[in-house]
Amino acid sequence: MNEKNFFKTFLLSKKGIWSIVWQCCFSLIESGLAIFLIYKIASLTDFVVNHDYDKFINALPISFFAIIMQVISYYLEQYMKIKCKAEFSNNVRNLIGVKIIHTPLSLKEKYSSANILSVFNNEIELIQDYVGNIAGIAANPIIAIVSCIYFANISYKLLIVSCVLIPVSTVVYNHLSKPIQRKTRGILDEKSKLNTITKDVISGFYVMKAFGLQPYFLDKYSNQVNTIANKEKEKDKMNSILGRIFILLRYIPQLIIPLYGGYLSFSSEITLGQLIASNVIIWYIISPIESFLDIIKGLREIKPALQDIHIITKFEQEENIQANFGQANNEIKEIEIHHLSFKYDDMKANILNNINLELNRKDHVKIIGESGAGKSTLLKIICGLYTKFQGNINVRGVMLTSENAASIRKLISYVPQHPYIFRGTIEENISMGKNVSRQYVIKAAKLAYANEFIEALPDGYDTLVGSGGVKLSGGQCKRLAIARAVIKNGSIFIFDEPTSMLDLKSEEKVKEGFYKICNGKCSIIVTHRMGIVDDKDKIMILNRGNLYEQ
Structure with a gap:
């Protein structure tokens, strides 16, 4: 990076430019007054040496005025210097x-x-x-x-x-x-x-x-x-x-x-x-x-x-072009995947090979496979988190691209394999910025079988969790993530190992909640545990990057 790039980085706002301009002006004024005072001091000294009392007295008022103005200018210069630094820090951090x-x-x-x-x-x-x-x-x-x-x-x-x-x-x-x-x-x-x-x-x-x-x-x-x-x-x-x-x-x-x-x-x-x-x-x-x-x-x-x-x-930025989705009905596929292949940039071999999958509005599919088979990667691609792949993915009639991925994600309620709990209250972690009532949050928590342990916490839904807060178990974090997905209420639900950290009793309760949560909607669940698989579900097996229907 050269100096020009630096100034481009800093001069991102008119405030930054004006702070520098004003600091420069006050610096010039302060220094100009200082040089003027040097001249007056020289004159005053010569007046004293020459015993010119009248000129000495006459020169004092303007000298004192210059001193006062210099002090004010110096203060304003330092103030603009501090402001300049603060604006830079705020500007660049933002x-x-x-x-x-x-x-x-x-x-x-x-x-x-x-x-x-x-x-x-x-x-x-x-x-x-x-x-x-x-x-x-x-x-x-x-x-x-x-x-x-x-x-x-x-x-x-x-x-x-x-x-x-x-x-x-x-x-x-x-x-x-x-x-x-x-x-x-x-x-x-x-x-x-x-x-x-x-x-x-x-x-x-x-x-x-x-x-x-x-x-x-x-x-x-x-x-x-x-x-x-x-x-x-x-x-x-x-x-x-x-x-x-x-x-x-x-x-x-x-x-x-x-x-x-x-x-x-x-x-x-x-x-x-x-x-x-x-x-x-x-x-x-x-x-x-x-x-x-x-x-x-x-x-x-x-x-x-x-x-x-x-x-x-210079980081590449994700665009947010709004997609024109078709109406949710049985005539339009909720998800269509055709000949999908994918590999990470630092890998030579594909982790997914020629994946094909079609799901209607009320379809429920369970994807089973060994660890490292690419199940979580497949879900992230469907969610538009990875957009550089071969093949096509259509979500309700719209082809997934890097430009509309953010728009497509609005249709999807996603529960990752390792959900992250943000610093804040239980209610804030479930609602995640959604303007919903406490009653609606409780309803979502009940569907995720989370209400019981939340009510047992010191402050219930107002309990602080995350960094510096009450520590939650892996299963509790999972259930909060499921409740968070319920609040989003997408038309497609995607769950990555939703019961991996739950005991059998909790798993059964969460399984009951799934059918209420996903009723009338499309869902994809990745799991190792057959306990949450229903006879009506479509079972897919992902093995070495290839997807087969059981």
């Missing part, structure tokens, strides 16, 4: 959030969750500080030029002698700061690995405890922390060397001005006030140059983070 939410499942699975979290937690904050200094790119050259003009007006000789080492220091600094980008990339990669280890420890906590893996993970974690620390030390050493160049850039002119400037003052080429002004104005030449060099170093430092953000902003 952009990444939208991109991730609308990313197809097939693409999302290629990227580590730890890497995405690293972008949110580390890399955006890394860029924030740089964003606050963007206004300096425009303001600092103007400040430096105006300061040079004023300094040259005092003494062009003193200006040249004072700034003689600045070009050399600038070239050396620019050369030495080049490896910063590579070192920052290495640190971010190692932090991403640390996030992965941390995520594994938290997600697999009970496995770690059960197998006594604490020493293994602690050693792994400690080694990774040490790796990051060593890489950060290398980067800090480089920053330390660059800091020494800054010291040379700052303090050599500070030594030259009193010596050579003193000589010029004794020679009556400049006044005492101008000598004092020269000693101050040099900072308004050096500081913009330092800031410019720091911006270059900062850009190299954040480029790896910008590349990661840029990758996410």
